[in-house]
Amino acid sequence: ELKVEQNPLFLSMQEGKNYTIYCNYSTTSDRLYWYRQDPGKSLESLFVLLSNGAVKQEGRLMASLDTKARLSTLHITAAVHDLSATYFCAARTSGSRLTFGEGTQLTVNP
């Protein structure tokens, strides 16, 4: 059974700082997803990572995938307040099911 763990679960950071969210998954998965969720809202797709070594960047966010280590990272560069949200990673299992991590609640303070 695939399990997905994120850390940290809570992250409070200052504007302008850099930080990384980690996502570990327990068994082989062929796709790794990152989502953003604002309070009371739906999930917004950020990245889909398909292969070992994949790196994708959008604005201040960069995601990477190491399938050998079963690890994905979401790196935040020079954080701004607008990035405050909950971030989820999810790994795809057989049957196109997504297994989600617990989520990382990010707060960016002035």
Add this chain to the structure above:
Amino acid sequence: DADVTQTPRNRITKTGKRIMLECSQTKGHDRMYWYRQDPGLGLRLIYYSFDVKDINKGEISDGYSVSRQAQAKFSLSLESAIPNQTALYFCATSGHNYGYTFGSGTRLTVV
């Protein structure tokens, strides 16, 4: 119109009542899913369906049932609601281009 529409958006119901949450999509996707979100637990899969005749249990299907009325419609029912089914419920679809599309969610409160 949204690609994945969930109704109702919010619902308060009493313990023991039957309730149905509805989901419809305009993506033309075959695969549809129901997830439940609880604080600190992420999203957990309740049921999923690959087409009208193919419905499968997810990791937390006890106390729930589903109906795939058409390719575009996938409903979730709570036969006898209980307070620990209070949660945010999401419907999602997926196609062949790797992406998943989530609905806006239904916030269900069982009192």
